[in-house]
Amino acid sequence: MAIKFLVVDDSLTMRRIVVNALKAIGYESCIEAADGKEAFGKLQSEGADFVISDWNMPEMNGLELVKTIRSSSAFSDTPVLMVTTRGNKDDVIEAMQARVNNYIVKPFTPQALKEKLDQVLKSTSLVK
Amino acid sequence: MNNSDLLVEIIEKPVTHGVGMNHLLKVLKDIMPMMDEIKNTVENTSSNIPKASQQLSTVSQATENATMEILDVVDDMGQRIEKVEKGLKIIETDLVQKGVLVQRLAQSIDSFGDEQKKLIAVFHKDLMQLAEQPFKSEMIGGLCQELADVRGLSMNIAMSLQVQDITSQQIEGVRHMIESVRTQLANAVGRFDGKELEQPLIDTTKAFDSDAKYSKDESRQDDADSIIAQFTNNH
Numbered sequence: 386m387a388i389k390f391l392v393v394d395d396s397l398t399m400r401r402i403v404v405n406a407l408k409a410i411g412y413e414s415c416i417e418a419a420d421g422k423e424a425f426g427k428l429q430s431e432g433a434d435f436v437i438s439d440w441n442m443p444e445m446n447g448l449e450l451v452k453t454i455r456s457s458s459a460f461s462d463t464p465v466l467m468v469t470t471r472g473n474k475d476d477v478i479e480a481m482q483a484r485v486n487n488y489i490v491k492p493f494t495p496q497a498l499k500e501k502l503d504q505v506l507k508s509t510s511l512v513k
Numbered sequence: 514m515n516n517s518d519l520l521v522e523i524i525e526k527p528v529t530h531g532v533g534m535n536h537l538l539k540v541l542k543d544i545m546p547m548m549d550e551i552k553n554t555v556e557n558t559s560s561n562i563p564k565a566s567q568q569l570s571t572v573s574q575a576t577e578n579a580t581m582e583i584l585d586v587v588d589d590m591g592q593r594i595e596k597v598e599k600g601l602k603i604i605e606t607d608l609v610q611k612g613v614l615v616q617r618l619a620q621s622i623d624s625f626g627d628e629q630k631k632l633i634a635v636f637h638k639d640l641m642q643l644a645e646q647p648f649k650s651e652m653i654g655g656l657c658q659e660l661a662d663v664r665g666l667s668m669n670i671a672m673s674l675q676v677q678d679i680t681s682q683q684i685e686g687v688r689h690m691i692e693s694v695r696t697q698l699a700n701a702v703g704r705f706d707g708k709e710l711e712q713p714l715i716d717t718t719k720a721f722d723s724d725a726k727y728s729k730d731e732s733r734q735d736d737a738d739s740i741i742a743q744f745t746n747n748h
């Protein structure tokens with residue numbers, strides 16, 4: 386099964402880096418959004434199996450996006466990986482309380498991304 | 514004693530000091546031009562702040578454009594490497610097939626009669642050499658490994674470009690600080706003229722983490738991982 390990723394970041398650079406890193410580890414199917422609001426819209430209109438989101442974004446930030454996804458009946462189980470510059474303990478706790486599946490602190494390596502994806506995929510029904 | 518010291522003394526001890534109203538007015542008269550000068554300086558300085566902020570925004574945009582160009586090159590490199598890798602695989606397969614054919618030919622020559630052997634004696638030696646020559650798959654394997662390493666290096670270049678996102682967040686943080694200073698200065702000056710207080714002009718189209726930093730130090734990820742592990746164990 387080809388996993389479809391939704392990559393959410395207000396930085397065009399970061400979206401491109403994440404998409405490239407996903408392709409390098411074998412995941413070709415990706416759609417993108419520049420903020421949480423656009424992301425949730427795309428999730429509803431185009432669908433995605435896995436969300437990789439930044440935290441600091443205009444309109445709707447990553448944490449609000451996670452809460453919106455978790456409170457939606459259609460997407461509440463969609464895995465979400467947070468990829469952010471925010472590495473403080475309180476931030477990680479807040480994100481985990483909002484029920485992100487895993488957390489990466491920028492800057493990250495492709496190995497770190499693969500490791501976290503594998504961990505999340507193992508714990509969900511999605512299998513590469 | 515300077516004017517400000519004298520003013521403080523008049524305020525604190527207006528009676529005992531014995532300084533009259535005239536003296537106070539004289540001090541204020543001396544201070545007013547200074548205050549006007551400060552006001553003008555602050556106004557002039559403040560008027561440059563939006564331009565400085567705009568220039569910082571231009572820096573962010575320029576680095577993003579340059580980063581996109583670098584990513585284009587890295588992508589192009591990756592695609593070319595992929596083509597070369599595929600080409601080498603085809604050559605490798607082709608060489609294996611030809612090697613097998615040469616060996617079969619060399620073996621079949623051994624069964625030829627003397628006359629036939631004489632006819633192909635010139636080629637026989639070359640064929641035997643080709644058949645005995647170890648196939649250079651190790652060399653092709655080595656080239657493929659080199660290409661894989663180059664691909665890894667180009668990926669590292671791409672990953673290092675995360676610095677663009679991080680520095681643009683830092684720049685955005687500075688722009689917010691500058692705007693805050695500008696607003697405070699504008700409000701300080703506005704009090705002289707009885708103007709209404711200004712609110713900071715915040716760009717709501719940009720979000721940032723003022724503590725963002727570009728560091729290869731893995732301790733922050735390790736700390737995050739241990740918190741995640743605790744959550745995973747407890748839930």
